[in-house]
Amino acid sequence: MSSPRPESQPEQQQTPPGTLGEMDPKPDHGEETYRGSGKLTGKAAVITGGDSGIGRAVAIAFAREGADVLISYLDEHEDAEDTAKYVREAGRKCVLVPGDLSDRAHAKTIIPKAVEEFGKVDVLVNNAAFQMSHDTLEEVSDEEWDHTVATNLTAMFVLCKDAIPHMPSGGSIINSSSVNSDMPSPSLAPYAMTKSGIANFTASLAQMYAEKGIRANSVAPGPVWTPLIPATMPEEKVASFGQQVPMGRAGQPAELAPVYVLLASDEASYVSGARVAVTGGNPIL
Secondary structure: OOOOOOOOOOOOOOOOOOOHHHOOOOOOOOOOOOOOOOOOOOOEEEEEOOOOHHHHHHHHHHHHOOOEEEEEEOOOHHHHHHHHHHHHHOOOOEEEEEOOOOOHHHHHHHHHHHHHHHOOOOEEEEOOOOOOOOOOHHHOOHHHHHHHHHHHHHHHHHHHHHHHHHOOOOOEEEEEOOHHHOOOOHHHHHHHHHHHHHHHHHHHHHHHOHHHOOEEEEEEEOOEOOOHHHHHOOHHHHHOOOOOOOOOOOEOHHHOHHHHHHHHOHHHOOOOOOEEEEOOOOOOO
C-alpha cells in the first residue's frame, strides 16, 4: 500500500471504547487504498467490533471483495454508520446491530439477525474486544475481570455455537487473538489471558469441524492504531505505542485486512488451525 504511515502519535486519551473522530492521526482502514478482486463474491459475513479499527478495515475489504456484511458494535453509532457507507458504496448489503456483546442475551441475537438478512453465515469474524491497562492485579476489579471474559471469550463462544449450524461447507471462522497470546503484557493481564484462550479455542474448532468443511483460524495482531489504544492506555504509553516492535511503529488496520480476506476466501481451503502473526516483526511461537 502506498499511503503514508505515521511512525508515532501524540499523547492523547479517550473515554472507552473510543471513537475515530478524536484520534490523532486518523487510522488508515483502506478507505482510499483497498481494491477488491472478487475473492468473497456471494458470501455473507458477520463481523463483531466492525465499527472501527481492524473490524472496520475488514468490513470494507470484505465488501469490496463481494461479501454482504453484518456489523456488530457497542454504541459508536457515527463510526458504524460511516463504515456502513463504505460497505454500501461497494454495492453490498450492510446490517448494523448495536449492543453490548458482554450481555449473553444480546450476543445471542447476532447470528439469528444475520440468518434473517442473508439466509446463511459464510464467514464469522469475532473481533470485538475489551482491554484496560493496570500496573497491579489489585487494580483489576471483579467486575472488570468478568466484563473482559464476557466480551472477549464468552461472546466468541456464543457466536461460534450459533453460527456453525448455518455455515455451509467452505465456511470460515476467524477469531482475533493477539501477540499477547504468546507474549503477554503484564499491564494487560486479563486481556492477554483471554487472547491466549481465543487462540486455543480456535485450534480446537479447526479440529472439531474439519469434517464439515468449516475452517477456523485466528489472527494475532501486534500493536495496531485503533480507538481502543487511546481509550485504554495512559497518555505516555499511547505516545510510544508500537515503537517496541522491530518495525518501530504501530500497524494500521488496513495492514490487517488482507489476512482476514485470505482466511475468509476459498483460496485458503487448506488453511485451518493457524494463528497468523501480523506483529511488525515480533515472532509468534
